Amino acid sequence: MGGVRPYVLPARTGLGERALRGRLGEARVLAERPRGALPEGDGGLMIIACDHPARGALAAGGRAMAMASREDVLSRCVTALGRPGVNGFLGTADLIEDLALLGALDGKLVYGSMNRGGLAGAAFEMDDRFTGYDARGVVDAGLDGGKMLLRVNYEDPRTADTLAACARAVDDLAERRVTAMIEPFVSRWSDGRVVNDLSPDAVIAAMAIASGLGRTSAYTWLKLPAVADMERVMEASTLPALILGGAVSEDPGAARASWARALALPTVKGLVIGRSLLFPPDDDVAGAVDNTVGLLS
Numbered sequence: 336m337g338g339v340r341p342y343v344l345p346a347r348t349g350l351g352e353r354a355l356r357g358r359l360g361e362a363r364v365l366a367e368r369p370r371g372a373l374p375e376g377d378g379g380l381m382i383i384a385c386d387h388p389a390r391g392a393l394a395a396g397g398r399a400m401a402m403a404s405r406e407d408v409l410s411r412c413v414t415a416l417g418r419p420g421v422n423g424f425l426g427t428a429d430l431i432e433d434l435a436l437l438g439a440l441d442g443k444l445v446y447g448s449m450n451r452g453g454l455a456g457a458a459f460e461m462d463d464r465f466t467g468y469d470a471r472g473v474v475d476a477g478l479d480g481g482k483m484l485l486r487v488n489y490e491d492p493r494t495a496d497t498l499a500a501c502a503r504a505v506d507d508l509a510e511r512r513v514t515a516m517i518e519p520f521v522s523r524w525s526d527g528r529v530v531n532d533l534s535p536d537a538v539i540a541a542m543a544i545a546s547g548l549g550r551t552s553a554y555t556w557l558k559l560p561a562v563a564d565m566e567r568v569m570e571a572s573t574l575p576a577l578i579l580g581g582a583v584s585e586d587p588g589a590a591r592a593s594w595a596r597a598l599a600l601p602t603v604k605g606l607v608i609g610r611s612l613l614f615p616p617d618d619d620v621a622g623a624v625d626n627t628v629g630l631l632s
Contacts, residue, residue, distance in 0.1 A: 480514025
């Protein structure tokens with residue numbers, strides 16, 4: 336980050352103790368931390384997300400290996416989580432446990448990322464297996480919910496397995512009365528890459544499919560992109576939704592404007608933003624977070 340780093344991670348002490356303390360110690364710190372709570376009244380949620388590395392997706396803002404340094408990623412996450420108005424974090428177990436040891440998750444909502452098996456660029460990328468948290472792990476760790484990626488590719492039969500696995504995860508999380516957060520897309524293969532269709536009609540179709548998963552939708556939230564014609568898009572479901580940030584924009588002001596338009600809609604309850612805030616073009620994490628939190632007031 337530009338200028339003076341706001342945190343020198345105690346980790347060369349704290350994180351270095353991981354090997355000595357063991358996973359049981361980490362689990363205890365995580366489960367026993369002060370828990371977060373949903374904002375009261377009409378307050379919107381601001382969740383910091385960082386689960387791309389587990390899919391081997393380390394790029395951000397035009398840098399192919401932007402997330403290669405775990406210490407740098409943690410420093411950025413700690414900075415973001417420490418800003419006023421930030422309610423929580425979404426990530427994989429390794430990041431969540433590191434941040435818990437650093438005390439960065441005290442008083443925060445925490446959501447565990449579940450299916451990271453569709454590695455970026457792999458021939459099997461559409462086979463999004465649940466290689467991260469499962470519902471039991473979410474509850475045992477004292478988390479507030481689990482998040483799953485659902486990419487619907489009508490030409491790839493492996494989509495059926497992902498649909499079934501997501502439906503089971505929705506059921507398992509609902510049985511434990513914790514949030515099931517679904518990030519749905521209609522996707523396709525293009526030149527060996529998976530591309531998400533961000534047209535309004537495709538997002539509407541993805542929402543409809545995700546909303547119908549499982550035996551109950553009582554605990555289901557949607558994680559959605561801000562696209563054109565959001566008023567019509569959000570009519571596709573009555574479920575609560577959080578708006579995702581997506582890839583780092585070269586025009587942060589335009590990105591914030593799109594998030595603001597979405598936040599004006601009644602079922603949109605907040606934002607869950609990762610790379611756009613952790614790796615902003617000017618590298619000012621605190622400033623990017625503060626400017627975005629301002630949209631929620």
